[in-house]
Amino acid sequence: MPTYLYTVLDSSGATHQSEIQAEDKSAAAALLAKEGFVLISLKEKGRVRKNALPGFGMFGRITSLDRILLTRHLATIVRAGVPLGEALDILIFNNAHRPVLKKILEEAKRNLEEGHPLSSIFAAYPEYFPPVFVGLIKAGEASGTLEETLESLGNQLLRDHELARKVRAAMVYPLILLGASFGIIVLLITFVLPRLAVAFGRSNVHLPWITLLLVRISAIVSGNKFFTLFGLLAAIIGLIWFFRKPAGKRLLFGLLTRVPVAHDLIRYLALARFSRTLKNLIKSGIPLLEGLDIVATSLGNESYRREIIQMQGEIRKGVSLADIFRKREEYFPRLVSSLVAVGERTGSLEQSLETIAAFYEEEVDRTLKTLVTFLEPLLLLIMGLIVGGIALSILLPIYQLIGQLR
Structure with a gap:
């Protein structure tokens, strides 16, 4: 009909x-x-029109910062009393240098004129706008509080961006150490060892097994530089592709959860995002069950996603959120269940979730500092052992050669 x-x-x-x-x-x-x-x-009323989007390298995508600026700017313009159609015109003009975002905003303007809500066009591009983005805007449209909802969404996207930035920043120094150690190993194997191998062969020195092993590896790498480089690049690209797939993410999470500090960091990140996202969804008038469904697809954590899906069935049976959390202390610590219980009894669940989110965001900062403090000496030790082992394999034959000369 x-x-x-x-x-x-x-x-x-x-x-x-x-x-x-x-x-x-x-x-x-x-x-x-x-x-x-x-x-x-x-x-x-026609269907939402979705046309093919342009893609031009780094400009052919929408970043987290683009989404933050979009929501912040749209909230500011709407708050000033500008009609939504005119607000989209302003954003289209301001994003002329972002072809994909500009095209989506043009589609939003066209569909808005045909009577479609703003959320429907964002929902047509799930690869750029996650369910929580669409859900909050839809709730704001339904409740007539689009301005406040956009402000809350912008704040949440900014906090998520800051958390991700802190994690990336904390990993910079360890990655530099790994890169430096890898560069030293490549230098020793491809340039130093081949030359020394020739000298060792002429002197008839008995080589230790570790030196023989490295000399053979060096011969393979030096004799097949193209295939070695191609294989290395293929391995790196393959690993990146694999760890972006659901199976790869599950394996990576499984490995990281066995590292004590990393396990805590993953849990704190999930709890901070869970609490803040659910708080904003409830504040926007979205029912708890629908909110949990959106949160499950937005966390990016497979373990929590499975638990949240199971929780929905218990909520339908009338079990309180606090009681559900108490059964899952491995995922939701006692602090979470206690604060949620207080919020449910006093009708201040939003405030309780805000308190939980703020607490775990601080825990993320503290745990990141601990993780970096833990990784730095560990990586230095590993790098020292590897480089020291290669250096020892080179020095042992040299000492034997000097002994023969004496």
Whole structure:
């Protein structure tokens, strides 16, 4: 049954705009007349139009920072009393250098003029806008609080961006150490060892097993530089591709959860995002079950996603959120269940979730510092053992050669 968008006048002369389902246009007009409305306009509502998007390298995508700026700017413009259509025109002009975002905003403007809500066009591009983004905007449209919802969404996206940035920043120094150690190993194997191997062969020195092993590896690498480089690049690309897949993510999470500090960091990140996202969804008027469904797909943590899906079944049976958390202390510590229990009893669940999110965001900062403090000496030790082992394999034959000369 088609849907029709209408504008009518009531008995007091006030204008109303909404939509109605009917067999055809005449039936829709008859239904509105029966309700006592004077029909001004009536047109069939079309489907959301989604066209192919351009992609130009780094400009052919939408980053987390783009989403933050989009929500912040849109909230500011709407707060100033500018109609949504005009607000989109301003954003289209301001994002002329971002082809993909500009195209989506143009589609949003076109579909808005056809009567579609703003959230529907964002929902048509799930690869750029996650469920929590679409869900919050949809809730803001339904409740008439789009301005406040956009502000809350912008704040949440900013916090998520800051958390991700802190994690990346904390990993910079360990990655530099790994890169430096890898570079030293490559230098020794491809340039130093081949030359020394020639000298060792002429002197008839008995080589230790570790030196023989490294000399053979060096011969393979030096004799097949193209295939070695190709194999190395293929391995790196293959690993990146694998760890972006669900199976790879599960394996990576499984490995990281066996490292004490990393396990805590993953849990604190999940709890901080869970609490803040659910708080914003509830604040926007989204029911708890629907909110949990959105959170499950937005966390990016497979273990928590499975637990949240199971929780939904228990909530349908009338079990309180705090009691559900108490059964899952491995995922939701006692602090979470206690604060949620207080929030449910006092009707301040949003405030309790805000407190939990703030607490675990601070824990993320503290744990990141601990993790870096733990990784630095560990990586230095590993790098020292590897480089020291290679150096020892080179020095032992040299000492034997010097002994023969004496």
